[in-house]
Structures are given as C-alpha cells and as structure tokens.
Amino acid sequence: MQRTLLALAVLGCGQVWAHDIITTPITFDREILRIVDSRCASCHRPGGSAFSLLTYKDARPWAEAIKEEVLARRMPPWGAVKGFGDFRNDQALTPEQLELIVSWADGGVPEGDDKDIPPAPKLDASAAAAPPKGSLTVSGDFTVKSEFTLDGLWPQHVPDKASFQVTALLPDGSLQPLLWIEEYKPAWGHPFLLRNPLDLPKGTVIQGIPKDAGVTLLKAAPGTAAVNPAR
C-alpha cells in the first residue's frame, strides 16, 4: 500500500514538471550544471555542508530558490564580500552566469540531454581542509609577535549575520585592508584566500575582528613568494 502511494506521489511530481512550458534554450545538463560545478558544488554536494545540487533531480525543487538567492547575491556566499578584499578563490557569479540561471528558472526549468552532462567536478579540497600548521585563530585586535606570511582569512566562528572589516596596521603606520564581510553566516564556513600572500612584519596589528568571533589567519606555505603591501 505504502509503495503504491509513493509511486503515485512520484508520478504526480513528474506530471507537474512535464506541464512546464519550456521557453528557454538553456538546460540544466548543458549550462546550469557547469555553473553549479564551478560555483556551488564545494558545499552543495552529497556529504557537503549543504544539500546537493549536482543532479537535475536534486536541483529541480530548488530552481526558484536558486534564482532568488543568486539574484540577491546571497549565494554563492561571496555575495557577503563587500568593498575590499582580492581573493584567488572568489566564486562570485558573472553577470552572464546570473542571466543563464534566471533564463533557466523562468523558462520552464528544462533538464536537457544526458549527453551534455559534464564530467563530475574535481572538488577543491581547500573548502574542507584544515588550516595549515602555524595558522592563528584571532579574536579582537591582535598584535603579530613574529613575522607572519598571510595566505588568507577563515571566519571559523562568527556570530550569525556578522558584519566586520579586517585590516592590518603595519609598523610603518600604513593600513592594509584585508577582508570586509557583511551578514556572514557561520554555516557557510569557507576560507578567503588572498590573491597574493602578504608579509606581516612583527608588530603589525590585525584590527576589526569582533571579540566574540574567531577568524583564523592562514599561514602561507614556506617558500611562497610574499609581496609587500603597496606603500
């Protein structure tokens, strides 16, 4: 009996979807899955920090929410980055990618053709990896005790929807902006990797991390060419 009900429920869904009128040439299998693979899959995958979006079946019920989230720039969480910060793992969507998602969601959410499905993505381990040895987790203002080459910042414990600006006040008095986030959710939990590692001399003061937050200063691997901040 239960099985029959389940089968009916599944059939029911299929019918609703089949009634969608397709008005777009954009399909999940060809365009959308490639965007998901490159911009969402680090979190939205089986076993990831959020529900999977890696198959049409997974993503279909979320189509409208996906459109809303990307238009509001809440997803991918890079929308929380404001004003400054230049990161090599920036996942923000391009205007073209936004347009493809909107067209797909508004145009009947077509699945497309299996033959267009790209190979499974090789996921960047950095999203899940632990901070490298020698990294420091900082709360409140912090003075660097011995020279430190900064590879990035990882908000690991932040109050829900925290907004703050992290800067480095160098011993010569110059101020180096590092990371400015707005309404960051702890559940997103991903590192911000600097485009170029930055030398922080002894005596540098890291400012702007709230006392009730923990942001990990990621240590660059030994031998990484560090650039000195523009003076």
Ligand code: HEC
């Ligand atoms: C760094 C991790 C991360 C990345 C990258 C990411 N998400 Fe998310 N997403 C999450 C988490 C965690 C949630 C759970 C809800 C929350 O806390 O915001 C979520 C929630 C969502 C939701 C549900 C929002 C709601 O209605 O509650 C949608 C839709 C979504 N993401 C779409 C996307 C899309 C599309 C992309 C890529 C373009 C993306 N996400 C990239 C972590 C991520």
